[in-house]
Amino acid sequence: xxxxxxxxxxxxxxxxxxxxxxxxxxxxxxxxxxxxxxxxxxxxxxxxxxxxxxxxxxxxxxxxxxxxxxxxxxxxxxxxxxxxxxxxxxxxxxxxxxxxxxxxxxxxxxxxxxxxxxxxxxxxxxxxxxxxxxxxxxxxxxxxxxxxxxxxxxxxxxxxxxxxxxxxxxxxxxxxxxxxxxxxxxxxxxxxxxxxxxxxxxxxxxxxxxxxxxxxxxxxxxxxxxxxxxxxxxxxxxxxxxxxxxxxxxxxxxxxxxxxxxxxxxxxxxxxxxxx
Numbered sequence: 001x002x003x004x005x006x007x008x009x010x011x012x013x014x015x016x017x018x019x020x021x022x023x024x025x026x027x028x029x030x031x032x033x034x035x036x037x038x039x040x041x042x043x044x045x046x047x048x049x050x051x052x053x054x055x056x057x058x059x060x061x062x063x064x065x066x067x068x069x070x071x072x073x074x075x076x077x078x079x080x081x082x083x084x085x086x087x088x089x090x091x092x093x094x095x096x097x098x099x100x101x102x103x104x105x106x107x108x109x110x111x112x113x114x115x116x117x118x119x120x121x122x123x124x125x126x127x128x129x130x131x132x133x134x135x136x137x138x139x140x141x142x143x144x145x146x147x148x149x150x151x152x153x154x155x156x157x158x159x160x161x162x163x164x165x166x167x168x169x170x171x172x173x174x175x176x177x178x179x180x181x182x183x184x185x186x187x188x189x190x191x192x193x194x195x196x197x198x199x200x201x202x203x204x205x206x207x208x209x210x211x212x213x214x215x216x217x218x219x220x221x222x223x224x225x226x227x228x229x230x231x232x233x234x235x236x237x238x239x240x241x242x243x244x245x246x247x248x249x250x251x252x253x254x255x256x257x258x259x260x261x262x263x264x265x266x267x268x269x270x271x272x273x274x275x276x
Contacts, residue, residue, distance in 0.1 A: 003019075003184070003186045004017060004019035004045045004185075004186050004189050004190075005017070005186065005190055006043070006190065006193045006194075007190045007191065007193045007194030007197075008194065009193075009194040009197045009198065010043075010193035010194055010196070010197050013041075013197045014041060015041050015042065015043060015193065015197070016041060016042040016043070017042070017043045017045065017193075018042065018043070018044050018045070019045050019046070020044070020045070020046040020047070021046070021047055021048065022046060022047065022048040022049075022050065022064075023044075023046040023048070023049060023050070023068070024049070024050050025049060025068075026044040026045065026046050026049060026068045026069060026070035026157060027070045027141060027143055027155050027157040029044040029070065030042070030044050030070040030071070030072040030155040030157075031072075031143060031145050031153075031155055033072050034072055034074075034145045034146070034147055034153035034155070035145065035146075035147075035148070036148075037147060037148045037149075038072060038147075039074060040072050040073045040074035040153065041072070041073060042071070042072050043069055043070070043071050043072075043189075043193060044069065044070045044071075044072070045067070045068065045069040045070075045185075045189050046067075046068045046069075047064055047065060047066070047067075047068075047185050048063070048064040048065075048066070048068075049066075049068035049159070063163065063164045064163075065162055065163035065164070065184075065185060066159070066160060066161055066162045066163055066164060066175075066185060067158070067159065067160040067162050067185035067188050067189055068157075068158075068159050069157070069158045069159075069160075069189055069192065070155050070156065070157040070158070071155070071156045071158075071196065072153060072154075072155055073085075073153070073154050073156065073200075074147060074151050074152070074153050074154070075152070075154060075205055075206075076205050077205045077206035078206065079152070080246070081205070081206030081209055082144075082152060082154060082206070083142075083246075083247065084203075084206070084209050084212065084213070084246070084247050085142060085154060085156060085203070086127060086128045086140055086142050086156075086247070087209075087212055087213055087216045087247055088156075088196075088199050088200055088203045088212055089128070089140045089142075089156050089158060089196075090124045090128065090130065090140060090216055091124070091195075091199045091212060091215045091216050091219070092192060092195040092196040092198070092199040092200070093130050093138055093140070093158060093160075093192060093195070094122050094124060094130060094195075094219050095191075095195035095198065095199065096188065096191040096192035096193075096194070096195035096196075097122050097130065097132075097137070097138070097160070097188065097191070097192075098122055099191040099194075099195065100181075100183050100187055100188055100191045101122075101176075101181055101183075102181070122137075122219065123219055123220065123221035123222075124216055124219045124220050124221060125171075125221045125222070125266060125268075126220065126221075126240075126243065126249050126266055127247070127249070127263070127266075128140040128141070128142075129171075130160075131221050132174055132176075132179060133174060133179065134172070134221075134268075135165075135171075135172040135173055135174035136161075136165075136169065136171050136172065136173040136174070137160065137161055137165075137173075137174055137175070137176070138158065138159060138160045138161065139158075139159050140156070140157065140158055140159075141157040141159075142154060142155065142156055142157070143155045143157070158192065160176075160185070160188055160192075161173060161174065161175035161176065162175060162176050162177065162183065162184070162185045162188060163175060163176070163177045163185075164177065164178075165178060170265065171267070176188075199212060199215070202215075209245075210245065213243060213245065213247060216243065217242065217243060220240075220243070221268065222240045222266075222268040223240055223241075223242070224239065224240065224241075225239070225240060225268055226238075226239060226240075226268065227239065227240040227249075227251060227266060227267070227268055228266070228267045229249065229251065229261050229264040229265065229266050229267075230264055230265045230267075231261070231263065231264040231265075236251065236253075236259075236261070236264075237251075237253070238251035238252050238253040238254070238259075239251065239252045239253075240268075241258060244260060248260040248261060248262050249261040249264075249266070
């Protein structure tokens with residue numbers, strides 16, 4: 001058993017919860033539930049994940065006390081709109097973390113990756129990371145599956161560095177504890193579960209995607225700053241101008257041309273400005 005509990009809004013909305021002290025992968029548990037015909041609306045949360053994964057098959061390192069949480073949902077929306085659920089998760093994580101953090105905890109991001117207004121305690125890094133003080137605090141992984149009756153099932157995986165952050169990562173990482181914040185994974189999860197209800201309700205099976213993307217832009221890391229995106233060994237540099245209505249990163253290059261990025265590894269500030 002674990003100490004996890006849903007927040008009051010999540011309980012009222014009918015969400016369910018399965019908690020673990022240790023598990024291989026919360027995303028795998030959610031995918032297995034989808035294959036077994038679960039109708040969705042269930043969280044799988046663990047204090048220790050031994051076989052977690054991130055984007056592009058990367059390993060997600062987690063130690064006991066960090067949060068691994070995956071939500072299974074079966075949304076009634078097109079594939080194009082379902083793809084924007086990562087932004088729903090980002091905004092929800094932003095709100096959830098902000099709810100448990102004392103005011104004034106963070107200074108402006110150290111590498112140009114601060115929020116759009118230059119004052120954000122938490123910033124959202126395209127496409128699916130949450131930064132604190134310019135360092136990675138949380139990551140999001142969406143995976144798709146099918147229910148036995150052929151509907152699209154989506155697993156929204158969230159990992160939060162609560163007590164420890166991995167070393168040697170491509171982008172600097174931090175944890176709540178390293179930032180002087182003593183909160184438990186259970187406290188973070190409860191706040192996240194309630195924040196998800198709010199933002200997912202706004203998304204409204206994709207009808208409110210524009211409003212969600214606008215909230216995401218309001219906390220975006222590096223808007224208006226130099227950005228470098230690496231795609232399959234090729235690096236494209238420019239200015240991070242915005243995300244479009246589909247959630248694509250829009251970069252403006254030196255001659256004013258704008259081009260969309262659908263996937264890639266993003267770096268800001270001095271790293272983005274360096275010429276190789």
